[in-house]
Amino acid sequence: MTTRAAANAAPRRDQGSVDDFGMDTITLAGPLEAKLAAMREAGFTQVMLKANDIVGHPAGVDAAVRAVQASGLRVTGFQVLRDFEGLSGHLHDYKLDIAKAMLEMARAVGAPLLLACSSTSRHASDDPEAIARDLRKLAMLALPLGLKVAYEGLSWGRTINEFTTAWDVVCRADMPNLGLGFDSFHALATQTAPQALEQVDPAKIFLVQLADFMWQEVRSAEERIATARHFRVFPGEGVHSAEVAALVQRLAAMGYRGDYSFEVFNDDYQQLPLPLVAQRARRSALWLGEQVLRRSVPLPNRIRLKPAA
Template structure:
């Protein structure tokens, strides 16, 4: 891959964005021209023929696995709750390894039962990272915008630094960054070698006025980069990460109820337009935004 100049192969889709069977999703993603896929645990364990059949489907697809998601509400618990989550984490890590994924995505806790002390959170994440070491898996910690203690990438980064584990890094999600209006200048504090994954999405309104609206938008109304009102911000984010030295993967994590009602190839091609714009337009500055050619031609008449 041409990581020096940016390339559409740096971008992949998440199975969560598509309806249908796992095999159908993988086929649509591959036929749209993508070479990598982010796997949702629900798509894997929900296979009618079981986990091994799902693993085989992924291997047969020829797609590289960007990462596996998502472990939720892990850090900050104690007693039997902590033991329960450690057991869940071990199972997630085993599935992650079976699928050939090198990254497990972990979202910051929303539980009111979790501690708020960042050192306690860091200790638990360090433990999780150590469980992942024998499997050769990296743990990407992402700050949910409705997380109880960690709700921005800046606080997620602080916890990652406190944990100081060799295979623990940060996961970035553009939706949560834009929803919280976290200054992109703060990206300068990150070590690009510790950014393990970047998930991209846009949405249709400039401002989110409540936590409830934030959750609803995140789970039902995301769109692909270039389709919403934060086009310039997405372009700025990708450009800044490239300038920072990030050369890892980007995945489109788009939860959208409308897309769940459309044929798989239609949705996958919408994602492909975004990949071409970002890979060849933003990072190479060679093509316009999606749908802008038609608009410019009309304006010229």
Template sequence: MSHDSGNINDFGMDTISLAGPLEAKLQAVRNAGFTQIMLAAKDMVGHPEGIEAAVAAVRASGLRVTGFQVLRDFEGLSGHLHDYKIDIAKSMLEMCHMLGCRLLLICSSTSVHATGDNQTLVKDLRKLAMLAIPMNIRIAYEALSWGRTINEFPQAWDLICEADMPNLGLGFDSFHMFATNTPLADLDMLDPRKIFLVQLADFMWTEIKSVEERIATARHFRVFPGEGVHSEALAALVTRLHGLGYRGDYSFEVFNDDYQQMPLATVAARARRSALWLGEDVLRRSVPLPNQIRLKR
């Protein structure tokens, strides 16, 4: 591991960017100099030897678990659907706890069966936070840009403030902010202590014309920070968050079908280049032009 890896400790990879078995993903991330990894439920339940073996692999890797994802379509349901989702939430929290992970990511509901009533949404988020307290888990609530009611981070922030739970905070994803063109200035309303996770990704086009295209881009065509067309915006975002006082984790939330077909070490090296750009150039303020990043490394 080279001497400059210290600058990437604030940044972590996400298993969704990598193909192959969990152990190989963990090894590749570790070898690239990262100290943390974002895990998905399928990393656990999909392990051929079961959940305990997955937990053992994560522990053996020495990587810190940034967070566990993702609880979907949770809030705003009633009756049987609500009970069903509470069950799912308990199961996710249980797995999160087994990993020794302190953060569960939940993204805003896209369900047509969910109400848009604010009081109900607040009550549900509060209930989830309550369930997580005994396990010492924090809940990061993220606005999906195609969420049914909550689709921009200021709306998610309003619910979080109203729910007023110590372990409920914001999960922030740069992709969704760029997709909805939410103004950077809106970040100033946030309390940095209540931003629980920042996920970063870029993509290759400036404009997204429909919700369908937004979903397809988010799920298949993201790239690492510095690789897409929003490098300057990403640099401005990270600088703004730092200026606000955010000192938490940054995770690369990069869903990309091409990366799933590349050797793990190659993808991890791309992520490392991103982390070095953000950690050394952006946060130390000497921002190079994004198109020079690739040549330099």
């Protein structure tokens, strides 16, 4: 197996273990290489990449790809395609071109999936069949590249704004490489009943992103957007620790064996040294692994979890 293939090889799922917790690059400030190094030094083994980190690299996309490969981190996924579904005419054609380019970048960095979030555009159709049709097309574009598409319902999405409605259109689209992207922030913000997760096939949950926030509820769409984009914190740091823990336990009990990544947008973290932020993420991973899922970390400086008994 090549070095690149080994770094990006899919983790073992046959023993029902959660292989790793990972970080999103959106949490950290600074150049891509420094972000990757901070994650690795904190003990993480996977990274969720954002497109800006790749196309914004001062030496170009190819240099960014080489930096990811050299880091030794397994790529969790690539984000994020926005406002893709439900459009028509020249708007649909435009977004189709954007989607193709993002899928190619995802393949280049060794990502197994592209994250797409539900549309907020007033120009988009609210017809679930039209939304499903476009998601089916996106999944078909991803197939020859060997990629999956994880579809996430933004809590301020125009039509799809809960994981329950996102799951509905994923089922309507009915593509083997199209699944659900579940984000704990959005589930908490919309106060969607956690029992609704039981309706979802765990094999079709392609990614779980975790975050908390510092107040009990968000009272408007504007506050929800501001909180999501500026004031998230790591699991265990906010006021919803019990709810986040319960969600992770429920997912594990359902049989989810995919990746967990910390998607934490936080303006304060952007002003702190990278190692300090990465260590906060490490504490969150240890809390979830050792106390919530009650699994041990067998090696120092590695967030790698043993299979459940």
